[in-house]
Amino acid sequence: MSSPTMADPAPSLPLEIPDKPILSTAEVVSLAEVAVRRAEKFGTLIDTLESGVNKRAADAAESLDRAGFQSKDQQAAADKAAAIARREVVTNSSDARWAHLKELNAAADSLATTAQLWASPVTVLARAGLGTQERSNFQQRLEGSGIVDLRNAALLAVATDNKIMGAAIVAILDRMPARSRPFSARDLADKLVGE
Template sequence: MADPAPSLPLNITDRPILATAEVISLAEVAARRAEKFGQLIDTLDAGIAARATDASDSMARAGFDPKDQRAAADKAAATARREVATNSSDTRWAHLKELNAAADSLATTAQLWASPVSVLARAGLGTPERTNYQQQLTGSGIVELKNAALLAAATNNKVLGAALVAVIDRMPARSRPFSAHDLADRLVGEEVRGVQSAIAAVKTAAQRAINRNREWEAGRSRPLDRLKLAIKDKD
């Protein structure tokens, strides 16, 4: 008995599908949350610095030399950091969980907006208009299909474009009269790039906050994390 043909995994998630406006709005919210988290860290640092300054000033008023003043400041800062880290843990992680939840909520949306072709292919699904276009175009010649593609691009007719992509998808690759990617990019490319950019912005906001928290907890910068994030931003 022949082995059954392998099936491709769909990687279906339980995340909701967000509309374009919702994704862009979520990116704006995530940016504000990341900024708020950065302000929280700045406030914590300011409190630690203030305690260190108080300790140094106290030693100065008591007549101790600068070396002892610096030692007292360092000791006070270390003690304050441990206390602040413990006391702020719940608040900091609440912020991070919100940002991670925002990034995780885009899993399904990111799959469905992976490329202009995949987005265009959904246009008019189940509508009589899409069905009629496909019926009319099935069996059409190269010239007719190319002219229909030009018409779809010129009139921004996404449903016609989707029908054309469905028809040429059944043709041998070398026989296709035009590139499905080129047509899809003309019809929905700008919108797709906007959504993809917003999705990336949400993920970047979450990662930036995570990196900031890691650095704060460690009390030092993490150059590799910063480099990875910079590369993602550039990409």
């Protein structure tokens, strides 16, 4: 007789918890506009720095051209001047470039956090009333309900625009095997919170 084996523990899923606050739609639009302006400003800074390097290289080549040096010597002088100028620019502009990048990264982090929280209508609906007594009551009442009761509850939630009831229904649907669900959580979420 073989001894009973312990069941394998359920695999844990990595949960990335964002450290940025949730943004409203208006804040997302505003942050996106600010990020675009910052990116344009950063691009202008890089272009300005690059044009300064190119100008010094062109000046070195032009100086040797006026002195009658061969084109290969002019090119070598231009390359050397560009390398020196680029090192100086990198050293002198490091703080400014990093400041721009930090601003852009902060905006990207806030938008990424918001994107996770608003990833789909189901995600948004699933948060409605989380931790409230009202949602707990709906879930307790609907737990073990049949297909007809769940459909009627979903119709009532949509008709009364009751997102907390809808969230409770989504939680119940989530525990059901996919083939047993009387309707999709996505359909319910689309009707209660939209796209």
